[in-house]
Amino acid sequence: MSTIQYTVAELADRFGLTFKGDGARVIDGVGTLAGAGPSQLSFLSNSKYGAQLADCRAGVVVLRQENIDDCPTAALVAADPYVAYAKIAALFERLPAAPVGIHASAVVAASAQVSPTASIGPCCVVEEDAVIEDGAVLGPHCIVGTGCVVGAQSRLVARVTLVTRVTLGKRVLVHPGAVIGSDGFGLAFDRDHWIKLPQLGGVRIGDDCEIGANTTIDRGALDDTVLEEDVRLDNQIQIAHNVYVGAHTAMAGCAAVAGSAKIGRYCMIGGNAGVLGHLELADRVTITAKSLVTHSIREPGEYSSGVPLQDxxxxxxxxxxxxxxxxxxxxxxxxxxxxxxx
Amino acid sequence: MSTIQYTVAELADRFGLTFKGDGARVIDGVGTLAGAGPSQLSFLSNSKYGAQLADCRAGVVVLRQENIDDCPTAALVAADPYVAYAKIAALFERLPAAPVGIHASAVVAASAQVSPTASIGPCCVVEEDAVIEDGAVLGPHCIVGTGCVVGAQSRLVARVTLVTRVTLGKRVLVHPGAVIGSDGFGLAFDRDHWIKLPQLGGVRIGDDCEIGANTTIDRGALDDTVLEEDVRLDNQIQIAHNVYVGAHTAMAGCAAVAGSAKIGRYCMIGGNAGVLGHLELADRVTITAKSLVTHSIREPGEYSSGVPLQDxxxxxxxxxxxxxxxxxxxxxxxxxxxxxxx
Amino acid sequence: MSTIQYTVAELADRFGLTFKGDGARVIDGVGTLAGAGPSQLSFLSNSKYGAQLADCRAGVVVLRQENIDDCPTAALVAADPYVAYAKIAALFERLPAAPVGIHASAVVAASAQVSPTASIGPCCVVEEDAVIEDGAVLGPHCIVGTGCVVGAQSRLVARVTLVTRVTLGKRVLVHPGAVIGSDGFGLAFDRDHWIKLPQLGGVRIGDDCEIGANTTIDRGALDDTVLEEDVRLDNQIQIAHNVYVGAHTAMAGCAAVAGSAKIGRYCMIGGNAGVLGHLELADRVTITAKSLVTHSIREPGEYSSGVPLQDxxxxxxxxxxxxxxxxxxxxxxxxxxxxxxx
Structure with a gap:
């Protein structure tokens, strides 16, 4: 594997940062403040960890102007070091190769439309009338059901299932085990037994969304389940039928949203938090971990339930x-x- | 795709309903009260939404006798409009085709018995001594382990795993990512480390059960884990070894039941609710969302734990x-x- | 299938136990105290169930010295009957056959190293530079991503996904649907949208760990996510990036640990309990079911949160x-x- 290398000066130039110290220093990777070596870049975002600068052996550290005098190494100065670090670190990520074309073991329906620049991995199944757009990558064992659309540059890492009537926007990233477009849980009680309501809607996922491992998103009963753009879902999240999630909302692992709830934009839903069905959350609502939302929330702010841990x-x-x-x-x-x- | 069409009068006749208005009106689909167009059927079940009738453009609305005078369109009168709607809507569902026979990419053991009327999808694996009965459908990527039985007309939507000693009754519906028959979590602590207890039982799932996406049901340690008929499990539910669930019980997403608990019939377990091991719940017990059941419940009724959400x-x-x-x-x-x- | 058989005397000898009664009695299986028949072995571990001895029809019962006089059948005396039973029962477990070699439908990269004594099941995908050590078993539909290592005698039951940079020790057991090495949930907020932090670390799983069905373990952002040896995870557990779990810790179903938390050795985390990010738990900490750990715990002991269930x-x-x-x-x-x- 060839090495990915940038000098400190090149990084400063590329991301519009200023630097202090040796601009010719060659960086070939990233690391923690405590662990990075002389050819690696690290960052200091939370001043709580500032004391670690003293012993830092990194080649260069991304930090705020206010920390520059404490830094014994070369420094890249950023208004938001965490954001700058995120952008720089992406240069050093090695994604597994995704060869263009359809793997011999994949099963692709005749009516499916697969872009010639897409990559369809081993054992994938692409069903009737599915559409795989330019540059999309399906890792091994993905299933794209009848009529589903995978938008341009989207990536299904591996073993993702899109059941039916699912449309992914562009640059959507879906992690293994996610199931999108499964039947919503719709039942009518008929005297002494349950009758299933057919789930006739679909799922629409906006551009730049990320869906975590083993997360499930059911399709709508009549209308669609919707995630607007840049929604970020961690692992093992459950999104029920006809939920609507506003743009830029993020949910931590094991959160769950019941049917027809409407979540605003820029919300933050904590780990294992829950939202009951048919509720509405305003924009910029934060729910702390393991809280249960039992009524609609009209005002931005932070909300909690639960009691503290004790002996x-x-x-x-x-x-x-x-x-x-x-x-x-x-x-x-x-x-x-x-x-x-x- | 040919259109599915029924007149209002045909629907009334088929489901034993009376109708008001234009019985010759042709219906080719269903929709919400607010969204349905002139060739679609909608329903009014909750009188809270009665005001929407005024602007309704549906071809026909299923409703209660008491709402008929407020309905500007044709109407189908039902004692329980939601149940009637469920039955009618099923007519308009298009399930992906499931061709009879074994897909060329499937791997079926020589000793497995597959009915000639069953459908085995792409990349399925059917192991030794498994039985796939008449009309059963295995969507893509299903695994039916050694000795498992998939009952007649059952449907594994896609990527379902039955590990071993699992028996599904008739008309069981299992959604993607579900794992049934995995090892129960049985450990003995031997001075300074864990020893695993072999999980020698199986899982028995009754007729007409539904198992949600990414739900897990472990097999028993000695006796079987059991779901009686018509049990309805939403997504991401965890059923531990030797749990026994009575008929017609429904559980919402992310509920979990610990080992050897016994749940009655007609129970309703709310989303992310939990039941501790070895407890018993009587018939017709309702547990609200995110509650934890820490003692057996002998009386029908509704039970809760938790504290309210606040700023x-x-x-x-x-x-x-x-x-x-x-x-x-x-x-x-x-x-x-x-x-x-x- | 040939029968597995041992006499009572053989079992006593093999496991260093003493016996009372008919040592020549042939045992061919195990069962519950209530259900075991004359050729089966059962056990009495919890004296609460001692009354069941009176009606026991088992061929032999593993029990404590103090219960021997109440036992109407042959007995094997053990200091810890549950541990002794676990060891004996393992003799009677029949694991599905795992033929050595690579199934014709598997897709194995040229640079992958697969031991000639390993078993690679149907539809498995083994990517570049992956290593499958001696005696390892990959059941159907497993994916072993680029550079991952499956240690000797480890067993991926079926449909397990190791994404990338995952190393499993020896004798690790992973159940279906588990995803190990998925991207950690790392995001930086850049004015009005999210930027993803590349997840450049890996996952290291120690010897003798067990990972439950549909459990997810994310890889680290920079350093690795780590499970030391003999960690036991039940189903649907979420382990976030850079979590560190000490040896012999066990977690029950649906537990979740947020990023960079450090859990001690011999901890017990109850079902659906949660641990917030960056916290530390000392060794031998027990968290009861559904509790949320919101601060670090320095002392061994049992900790809880929540309120009781009521009408x-x-x-x-x-x-x-x-x-x-x-x-x-x-x-x-x-x-x-x-x-x-x-």
Missing amino acids: NRQWRRNAARFKHLDEYVRRLSALEKDSNNE | NRQWRRNAARFKHLDEYVRRLSALEKDSNNE | NRQWRRNAARFKHLDEYVRRLSALEKDSNNE
């Missing part, structure tokens, strides 16, 4: 009291009344 | 107090005693 | 009060002050 014995005593909290409050009110009457 | 700053104050709740109650009791002694 | 009407009253808990405590303090001033 189990202490917790047991408090939790037992919770079962009678209403009674205690009534007793408190009675005491207050007595007290006022005295 | 994060308010919540922090309350949550901090929770850590000392027992102390506060003791102080309250002391005050009451003082008050009584005065 | 929904009672719960609603208490939960409503929780929203004002801080106010109530202030009112309580005011009353105490009044009372002291009287």
